[in-house]
Amino acid sequence: MTDVAAMGQTTKDGARFNQGNRLVGLLSRAGLLLAILAVILYGSISNPVFFTAGNFVNVLTSMSIVGIVVVGMTFVLVVGGMADLSVPATIACGAILCLALQAYIGPVPAFAVAVLLAGVTGLVNGVLVGYVGINPIIATLGMGTIVLGIVQAAVGGVIVYGADPSSADFVKSRIFGVPMIAIIFIAIAIIGNFVLSRTFWGRWTIATGGNYSAAEASAVPVRAVRAGAFVITAFAAGISGGLLGLTLQSARPLVGQGYEFSAITAVVVGGVSIMGGFGSIPRAMAGLVFVQLLTNVMVLQGVRTPIQGFVLGLLIAGAVALDIALRKRGVA
Amino acid sequence: MSAFVSTLLRYRVAVILGLTLLVAAMIVPGFVSLTTLSLGLDRGSTIGLIAIGLTVLLIAGQIDLSVGSVFAVAGIVAVMLQPMLGMGPAAVVGVLAGTAAGIVNGCLVVFLRVNSLVATLATMLIFRSIAHWMTASQPIPGTDIMFSITLSEIYLQVFTVRSGLFLVSILLLHVWLTRTVAGRNLFAVGSNALSAEASGISSDRIMFSSFVFASTLAGVAGVLQSLATNTGSPVYGSELTVAVIAAVVVGGTRLEGGRGSALGTLGGVLTIAALTTAMEFQxxxxxxxxxxxxxxxxxxxxxxxxxxxxxxxRRKRCPRLTLFISNR
Incomplete structure (x- = not known):
């Protein structure tokens, strides 16, 4: 039964490769840039604070933490892994361990250990998804629950505070007015873009997401590539969590809540296909900029938090529905 | 030997449930009693009612991650409207709110062809936001505190209203899945929506109704929870999703669709309930x-x-799921 279903799927996968794609892609990218311009325009008119250097630095800082996760999440979506829902847990792992271990082994080793352990989570996710073949959503949902529980158990389920103020100063320091955290984010985004668009690993990632069987037949190590996307995301989330912990100098277990959705929203709004095989870091970054600016405008206009969540949810659903509709148009 | 192993695997729900109960009985003092059974059943029925809806949905090859949020919204609606409508009608409207949520999910997946995981991920966010918005992030008290006592009254030394409702529903689901044409069609759609369509089964209609069914049951569970606690809270149900999916999957229902059973889900729910009760005792x-x-x-x-x-x-090793069917 499932074999027949599989064959039905493969034919559908094949239909994705068509000439319409490029035009549609161009259209959707230009559309997003227009949307960003519209938000900037609206923000500048409606609120005098919006178009100031101070506000943009704020946006950039808040963007950075999510942005690092977005880089990893792009790999997951492009490889056809749908989403990594263990991100809140890996962020919490990064943040809590980074602060909790400071007192014992110093800030830099603590950061390294925290990121490494987050990476191990990603490795388990990767093995489960890539090698065992479990539905990524279920695997990462389950792993997220487990890791969050273990991290909480490790620190006794309480809020953890930092022990080394100098590490906080480093993260909050600025170079030519740009926050250090934003510089780290931009560096990671550039590396991510390089890997995805210029290296063999990136080509394999896109090939695996585009057509799993064809990639496998072309001797692409499809399982390792799928697993790799989750490892990358977990490392990114670990780094992001560590930086978040250092910035806040305190970490509670639910510190990473919501970041998975913010990251997925950014990637999907950027036009990266949830079906895999198509997407790039710059697209995801455009999506991120749009979502963050929109959120910023909503905050400045005093829109209440629940409504912001509502708008983000609508954005995800709308963006995916639009993606599918455009694709259909491209096929016809 | 291998026959023994395969029998064991086939009835692994029963094996797991048996092992859980055995270990719990040995470790937890006072676990073996009617009170524990009644308590565990009542506890499990919240997960169980949602699991019933999710079993149907998973068999159809779809998933709903928004059930936890629907659970909260339905409960809030039922409690909020109590002063205006009275308890009974308010509860009905609460359940209908769940139904409406299901219609939204169904429209997204069936008509707009959004992958059910992504669609319900988005609606999970949306419904949770609505819950926070309606209540201004505060828990809302109900009007009649005595009713919650009525709800938790124990009949025949074992059953509460909730656990009775759950057990009856799951038996009905069993009959529906194994004895009726509609139930059979559900399996057909879940195994291969295209072939089902080709054999004259309306896959779209079945998937749509599955979403409505799942959300309605999440609504029922949410309303009952709110009535039992006399509170509507926007944070209710936020950690239910994993437990419910775990219960259904423990019961042998496949995430890929086309396979699953009501009795399996019953076993899964009882296992999770026994486990949580035992852990709470300890x-x-x-x-x-x-x-x-x-x-x-x-x-x-x-x-x-x-x-x-x-x-x-090992022909099909690719873990992409039939869930993608909805993406054609």
């Missing part, structure tokens, strides 16, 4: 309970995966 912290339910979920899915691929020819 005052295990909440986060360790989460670790346990996460571990069970992962282990069971891994077992399911390896057993299946080990037996047959």
């Amino acid at each position: 005052s295990v912290p909440a986060y360790m309970q989460q670790v346990a339910s996460g571990l069970i979920l992962i282990l069971l899915v891994v077992l399911d995966r390896t057993v299946r691929t080990g037996g047959k020819t």
Whole structure:
């Protein structure tokens, strides 16, 4: 039964490769840039604070933490892994361990250990998804629950505070007015873009997401590539969590809540296909900029938090529905 | 020997449930009693009612991650409208709110062809926001505190209203899945929506109704929870999703669709209920309970995966799911 279903799927996968794609892609990218311009325009008119250097630095800082996760999440979506829902847990792992271990082994080793352990989570996710073949959503949902529980158990389920103020100063320091955290984010985004668009690993990632069987037949190590996307995301989330912990100098277990959705929203709004095989870091970054600016405008206009969540949810659903509709148009 | 192993695997729900109960009975003092059974059943019925809807949806090859949020919204609606409509009608409207949520999910997946995982991920966010918005993030008290006592009254020394409702519903689901044409069609759609369509079954209609059914039951569970606690809270149900999916998957329902059973889900729900009750008796912290339910979920899915691929020819190793069907 499932074999027949599989064959039905493969034919559908094949239909994705068509000439319409490029035009549609161009259209959707230009559309997003227009949307960003519209938000900037609206923000500048409606609120005098919006178009100031101070506000943009704020946006950039808040963007950075999510942005690092977005880089990893792009790999997951492009490889056809749908989403990594263990991100809140890996962020919490990064943040809590980074602060909790400071007192014992110093800030830099603590950061390294925290990121490494987050990476191990990603490795388990990767093995489960890539090698065992479990539905990524279920695997990462389950792993997220487990890791969050273990991290909480490790620190006794309480809020953890930092022990080394100098590490906080480093993260909050600025170079030519740009926050250090934003510089780290931009560096990671550039590396991510390089890997995805210029290296063999990136080509394999896109090939695996585009057509799993064809990639496998072309001797692409499809399982390792799928697993790799989750490892990358977990490392990114670990780094992001560590930086978040250092910035806040305190970490509670639910510190990473919501970041998975913010990251997925950014990637999907950027036009990266949830079906895999198509997407790039710059697209995801455009999506991120749009979502963050929109959120910023909503905050400045005093829109209440629940409504912001509502708008983000609508954005995800709308963006995916639009993606599918455009694709259909491209096929016809 | 291998026949024995395969029987064991086939009835693994019963084996797991038996082992859980055995270990709990040995470790936890005072576990073996009617009160525990009644308590566990009542506790399990919240997960169970949602699990019934999710079983149907998973068999149809779809998933709903928004059930936890629907659970909260339905409960809030039922409590908020009590002063205006009275208890009964308010509860009905609460359940209808769940139905409406299901219609939204169904429209997204069936008409707009959004992958059900993504669609319900988005609606999970949206419904949770609505819950916070309606209540201004505050828990809302109901009008009649005595009614919650009526709800938790124990009949025949074992059953509460909730657990009775759950047990009756799951038996009805069993009959529906195994004895009726509609139930059979559901399996057909879940196995292969295209072939089902070709054989004259309206896959779209069945998927749509499955979404409505799942959300309605999440609504029923949410309303009952709110009535039992006399409170509508926007944070209700936020950690239910993993437990419910775990319960359904422990029961042998496949995430890929086309396979599953009501009695399996019953076993899964009872296992999770026994486990949480036992852990609460031993005052295990909440986060360790989460670790346990996460571990069970992962282990069971891994077992399911390896057993299946080990037996047959490994033709289809690609983990992309039939869930993608909705993306054509």
